[in-house]
Amino acid sequence: MSFQSILNIISLWALPFIIVLILTTGMVKKVPVYEVFTEGAKDGFKVAVNIIPYLVAIIVAISMLRASGAIEMLANAMSSILIRLNIPADVLPVIFVRPLSGSAALGLFSDIATTAGPTAYSTKLAAVMVGSSETTFYVLAVYFGAVGITKFRYALWVGLLADIIAAIMSIIVCGWVF
Amino acid sequence: MNYIFYGLIVLSIIIGAINGKLPDVVNSILIGAGKSVQIALSLIGIMAFWLGIMKIAEKSGVVEFIAKIIKPITKRLFNEIPPEDPAIGNIAMNFSANALGLTNAATPIGIMAMQDLQKHNVNKKTASNAMCMLLAMNTAGFQLIPATVIAVLVGIGYKNPTEIIAPTLFVTSFTFVSAVILAKIFQRFSPVQTAELPLTPNPSPPRGEGETRNANSLFTKQEQGGEQ
Numbered sequence: 420m421s422f423q424s425i426l427n428i429i430s431l432w433a434l435p436f437i438i439v440l441i442l443t444t445g446m447v448k449k450v451p452v453y454e455v456f457t458e459g460a461k462d463g464f465k466v467a468v469n470i471i472p473y474l475v476a477i478i479v480a481i482s483m484l485r486a487s488g489a490i491e492m493l494a495n496a497m498s499s500i501l502i503r504l505n506i507p508a509d510v511l512p513v514i515f516v517r518p519l520s521g522s523a524a525l526g527l528f529s530d531i532a533t534t535a536g537p538t539a540y541s542t543k544l545a546a547v548m549v550g551s552s553e554t555t556f557y558v559l560a561v562y563f564g565a566v567g568i569t570k571f572r573y574a575l576w577v578g579l580l581a582d583i584i585a586a587i588m589s590i591i592v593c594g595w596v597f
Numbered sequence: 598m599n600y601i602f603y604g605l606i607v608l609s610i611i612i613g614a615i616n617g618k619l620p621d622v623v624n625s626i627l628i629g630a631g632k633s634v635q636i637a638l639s640l641i642g643i644m645a646f647w648l649g650i651m652k653i654a655e656k657s658g659v660v661e662f663i664a665k666i667i668k669p670i671t672k673r674l675f676n677e678i679p680p681e682d683p684a685i686g687n688i689a690m691n692f693s694a695n696a697l698g699l700t701n702a703a704t705p706i707g708i709m710a711m712q713d714l715q716k717h718n719v720n721k722k723t724a725s726n727a728m729c730m731l732l733a734m735n736t737a738g739f740q741l742i743p744a745t746v747i748a749v750l751v752g753i754g755y756k757n758p759t760e761i762i763a764p765t766l767f768v769t770s771f772t773f774v775s776a777v778i779l780a781k782i783f784q785r786f787s788p789v790q791t792a793e794l795p796l797t798p799n800p801s802p803p804r805g806e807g808e809t810r811n812a813n814s815l816f817t818k819q820e821q822g823g824e825q
Contacts, residue, residue: 427742433697441650445657452653459652463645466708467637474633480605482629486621487613529749537755546761550746551768553738562732563724565708566715570723571598573783577729578736581776585737588768596764 466565473564477556481519490515506590507541509534513548518582521554544593552585553578640704647705651687660686674777675727677717684713688731695735698744707735726784730777737776739769 445452484490494511501511509531517524528549535541555578563571613622654660664671664686671678671685678684687710694703710731718725724732743765750758 429697429741433694434699434702437702438650441654441657441659444659445653448657450653450656455653455656456649458649460645460649462648463705464641466648466705467641467644470640471634471637474637475630476602478633478636479626479629480602480609482625482632483609483613483622484605486618486625487609488616488618489609489612492612492616525745525749528746529752532749532753532755537750537753542750542753542755543761546743546746546750547765547768550740550743550761550765551738551772553736555736558736559732561704562707562711562735563728566711568715568722568724568728569598570720571732572724572729573780573787574724574729574732574736575598575601577733577776577779577783580779581733581737581772584775585768585772588771589764592764592768 469567470561470564473560477560481556485516485519485523490519504590505594507535507544509541510545510548513545514586517548517552517586518555518579521557524549524554540593540597543597544589547593548586548589551589552582555579555582643701644705644708647702648709651690651706651709654690655683655686660690662686663689674730674781677725678714678727682713682717684710684717684727687713688734691731692734692739696739696741698740698742703735707731729784730780733776733780734773737769737773739773741766 442452445455490512493515498508498511502508506514513524513527513531516527528545531539531545532542555575559571559575559578563569563574609622610619613619651660660683661681664681664683667685667689668680671688672680675685675688687706691703691707691710694700694706711728714725714727714731715721717727742762746761746765747758750761
């Protein structure tokens, strides 16, 4: 509990601390902070607009895949294997949705949590799964899109492998702890 | 990425047709496209704010200072980038912001790091090793407290939501380290196309004027947008 309250304080104060630190250092070093700020901020619009084509490509493709029911089909096809590994059936879709869409994964997790209830193993496993990984496709689209990279090389494979590792480790650790 | 993009779309349409969900699939194009623009537009304000703050951090030497502190680690992970480059400081700040769950700050800072890395990149359309490493760190999604997940748990009346912190932290740390190692392994087996290397110093490469115009940064990128 105390560990968490320490972390809470850190995350509450981190932003104000960083901002004050940067601005104060700037003033001490005689940097014209207002001018430099606005000069940097000018790029905000440009960067956001640059990302749009990349986001549209990836988010549309993933929305289509989710709407087609392919993820449910994949989860069903693999369920016989995965259930033997002690993974509750309701958590299965989370494994496949997590790398594709952050909001969808969080939505799935909320569904599981409300239907299975706070004490269920499914809730805990889904919580760890959702909390321990990132939305690979979104991160790739934003970061590469911002600088106009279209050849990702192995970045996608590393991201997806990391998602698989996160899912497997969640199952192992949760099976052990809860 | 070309195959993945093609595969995702064609597969969705075929599977959607089999499942009788073709109308949903077609409708999802409209929804997805709208959502992408919404996300990008919602980023403008916070992106501008953090790009502004980080510009001050760069000019006042904060970024350089952070780069110096973490030099022993970054020297190994980003061996192609000079250890005192602003990219390294921005990468460190991107990591810290992610770890603290400050996604709003992490993304603009990460993008600044990408822009710095792009300056060292030989082939402006292809990801460099350093970029792939940064992306590996980000897609692994290391964070100290899974704040949104805990919020949901609290919402449903979970008695002791903090009990998921330790397992999550363990899994996310393990995943993060694995992703970094994987990126290093892949790097060895996926050399950057060195064939492109001699082209860049050449003032008029046979590939056309696009390559030389690309050589600078974001500004040229912006003009290029339409041609892609």
